[in-house]
Amino acid sequence: MDYSKDKLSSFLEVNYSALPMCCIQKAEVYMLDEPSSYLDVKQRLRAASLIRDMISSTTYVIVVEHDLAVLDYSSDFICCLYGVPGVYGVVTLPSGVREGFNMFLDGFIRTENMRFREDKLSFKVSEQIDEVVKRTGNFKYPSMTKTLYHSNSTMLAGFLKPDEEVEMPATTVSYKPQKISPKYESIVRHMLHEKIPNMYTYPHFKSDVMNPLMIDQLMDRKVQTLSGGELQRVALVLCLGKTASVYLVDEPSTYLVSEQRLHAAKVIKRFIMHAKKTAFVVEHDFIMATYLADRVIVFDGEPSVEATARRLL
Missing domain, CATH: 3.40.50.300 (P-loop containing nucleotide triphosphate hydrolases)
Structure with a gap:
């Protein structure tokens, strides 16, 4: 609280201070673009918890996030974006969190019967x-x-x-x-x-x-x-x-x-x-x-x- 904006020493501190500054504004729609960038694990969980606290019956919170763990914790609904970088992008209709994650990982939109990626995304972890x-x-x-x-x-x-x-x-x-x-x-x-x-x-x-x-x-x-x-x-x-x-x-x-x-x-x-x-x-x-x-x-x-x-x- 005692640091001026020009004395923040890292991207971590700048991003961590920018999120509360957005949250204290009085608005009906809050838009957050990658709030977890440069934050460590604990700060990402705190940021996700703060985003959850912003939700009310009169406000909407739109979050663009690529950390799937933070996205899972902070979301009620998910829209997947796909396309060609620098060319075009398509946004899917809102879906539940589990359905949205499965849609993204499978590369297939069941409601539209359309595949936007040839291969499924899988996470294999060494157990031995x-x-x-x-x-x-x-x-x-x-x-x-x-x-x-x-x-x-x-x-x-x-x-x-x-x-x-x-x-x-x-x-x-x-x-x-x-x-x-x-x-x-x-x-x-x-x-x-x-x-x-x-x-x-x-x-x-x-x-x-x-x-x-x-x-x-x-x-x-x-x-x-x-x-x-x-x-x-x-x-x-x-x-x-x-x-x-x-x-x-x-x-x-x-x-x-x-x-x-x-x-x-x-x-x-x-x-x-x-x-x-x-x-x-x-x-x-x-x-x-x-x-x-x-x-x-x-x-x-x-x-x-x-x-x-x-x-x-």
Whole structure:
């Protein structure tokens, strides 16, 4: 409450403060566009609870949300949107939450007898712990006083020094940051040729990474004109296209629609398994994190003050 708007230190704080500002306005219809963006798990649940509290007999709340867990908690009715990105979009009639989720996952609208996606979306989670190779049982994390838990990845990437005298391991790291600021002035094709000249033309990399993320349709677009979701997909390609021992991916789901989140999760998991590398992914989308993770590190603490890494699960 004592912070001015220009002193909010992160997208998390800006988005977390924007939601109450919308809610306190007197209106009959409230429209919220991705209220869970950049929020951690606890804050997403609080945001969803606040959205539920806004509903009354005289008000309507319209929420555009791609986190299926938050959407399930906060919705009474669901409208699915489908089409071609940047070309056209179609909105279905409102349906119940369960029916709407099944419609979206199946890619089939029963009431209209129409299929808008060839394949069903499925979430397969590894149940055998034997699939994880334990190289060592000793893990030590640097202190993160007065930082966000995202700082753990930036420390490993070498962009931030730990508060304590902890020696960071010397290794090659490829890092996709949380905040993506496009500065490249040319088109995507030229950027990929400059940053990852060998990988982006490699057939195996194209089939496993670039094709599922639909990068071909962005190749002749200027980087600075890309939308948030398009930038996210290009940033993932740049991160995975670099040769490294450890891949640090900070919130890969940001600005991606629900279907693209699943594709991104499959791309990251398939690439890491085939390359036999290690990946640390910071993710707050429950469904995407569940699909991605073999092991989980839970962070708790106070945002912007301190964060503590708990035991590896």
